[in-house]
Amino acid sequence: MQTEVGQRAVVLGAGIGGLFAARILADEFAEVVLVDRDRVTGARTPRRGVPQGQHSHALQARGLRIAEDLFPGLVDAMAADGAGIGDVLENVSWIVNGRPLSRPASRLTAVTASRPFLERHLRERVAELPNVTFREGHNVLGLDTTPDRTRVTGVRLLPGDGRDEEETLTAAVVVDATGRASRIPAWLQELGYPQVDEERLNIGLGYTSQHFRIPGELPDGNIAINDVASRELPRGAALGRIDGDRIIVTGYGILGDHPPTESAGFLRFIRSLSKPDIYQVIKHAEPLDEPVRYRFPTSLRRYYERMDRFPDGLVVLGDAVCSFNPVYAQGMTVAALSALVLRRHLRSHGPLRPSxxxxxxxxxxTDATWGLMTVSDLRFPGVEGPRPLRTRVLQAYTRHVQAAATRDGEVAGAYMRVVGLLERPDALRRPRIVLRVLRHALGLRASA
Incomplete structure (x- = not known):
């Protein structure tokens, strides 16, 4: 998309999705403005606008590759600043359905770091771009449009410092990256547009996190341990060595089976998991804070692609479009992928067409990721939702894949490439992988 001098793009939300969007827009517009109600510059601790910021976060392998492509040297910079860096299989212990996955070298990078740390490193790189500025401490009141309401021409802002001075910030393009609490659906209806179709899946997730300090390194060369909830035991936990020479442990449970928020109860919850690995690390560790809980009752998808009318000059990405079970740690990578889709459309001939x-x-x-996560959540009998034959077959086959991955390094690698969003789920149904999975299911040794 060719832009003229003076054209401005505005991004609502300066979180992970907004930062990826700003980086893309900076190549196409003379000016990019990131608007956030928080004071974000220099923030090193969880901020009010990101209540889940005290809990475990991860960029999947595909998200890290996108981040490194957009911000060369980012991974090395995070490693030098204290993030854990390793191989997704060699240096991360995965316990799935109560059994550890095989641990060959996957050649996929894993980074363990706190959410504020990840956000800060991305934000500092974005802030270095000469045409990007931050409008901090501002509330967005609504969209500004042409008289016929067919094009968004900017946003109306109100400073959060108590001054009653509304301001209109004009823009050629407005990108909403404010997360699942996005007000775009309501604002569209106020402008006379139809209601956005939504789909919700009630998973009743709750998770609790606590930080610790331990002497030395984690066992077995690990930077993280993930004990994944299963159909038989719908609770799990993730442990990671993060910045500040700390350990973060996030325990979680489905459908109301939530970890306690007092230290002794939290430790008992961790001890109840399918394997004692995480418990053994923290049972004598030094707690650095009290456990903190976050609730995530429903996964949510908004079907903007179904709308027969949508104003020009406005797009939505990240959790504002699709927000699913955070246990799978896909949200930040999906935001990065969304930014790449936006980049291609900005660079196509002609004006940006939101539809x-x-x-x-x-x-x-969105289709593949939402489908993968929904099929996974519907493993749990208490999660309400349709389970057609195709879903049940996929669930059964995935369980065989996971079982094979405990003994077969090639299957484990293929599985992690799908989890890391490097490949679509149907990659696990390629003939070579299917053959290896079937051999293990039948008790036969898979050939090399």
Missing amino acids: AYFRDLAREV
Whole structure:
């Protein structure tokens, strides 16, 4: 998309999704403004606008590759600043259905760091771009449009410092990256547009996190341990060595089976998991704070691609489009993938067409990821939702894949490439992988 001098893009939300969007927009617009109600510059601790910031976060392998492509040297910079860096299989212990996965070298990078740390490193790189500025401490009151309401021309802002001075910030393009609490659906209805179709899946997730300090390194060369909830035991936990020479442990449970928020109860919850690995690390560790809980009752998808009318000059990405079970740690990577879709549409000939962007976003990113996560959540009998034959077959086959991955390094690698969003789920149904999975299911040794 060719832009003229003076054209401005505005990004609502300066979190992970907004930062990826700003980096993309900076190549196409003379000016990019990131608007956030928090004071974000220099923030090193969880901020009010990101209540989940005290809990475990991860960029999947695909997200890290995108981040490194957009911000060369980012991974090395995070490692030098204290993040854990390793191989997704060699240096991360995965316990799935109560059994550890095989641990060959996957050649996929894993980074363990706190959410504020990840956000700060991305934000500092974005802030270095000469045409990007931050409008901090501002509330967004609504959209500004042309008289016929067919094009968004900016946003109306109100400073959060108590001054009653509304301001209109004009823009050629407005990108909403404010997360699942996005007000775009309500604002569209106020402008006379139809209601956005939504789908919700009640998973009743609750998770609790606590930080610790331990002497020395984690066992077995690990930077993280993930004990994944299963159909038989719908609770799990993730442990990671993060910045500040700390350990973060996030325990979680489905459908109300939530970890306690007092230290002794939290430790008992961790001890109840399928394997004692995480418990053994923290049972004598030094607690650095009290456990903190976060609730995530429902996964949510908004089907903007189904709308027959949508104003020009406005797009939505990240959790504002699709927000699913955070246990799978896909959200930040999906935001990065969404930014790449936006970049391609900005660079196409002619004006940005939101309807085409939303169709491609669904086809290339959201459909597969939402489908994968929904099928996974429907493993738990108490999660309400349709389970057609195809879903049940996929669940059964995935369980065989996971079982094979405990003994077969090639299957484990293929499985992690799908989890890391480097490949679509149907990659696990390629003939070579299917054959290896079936051999293990039948008790036969898979050939090399």
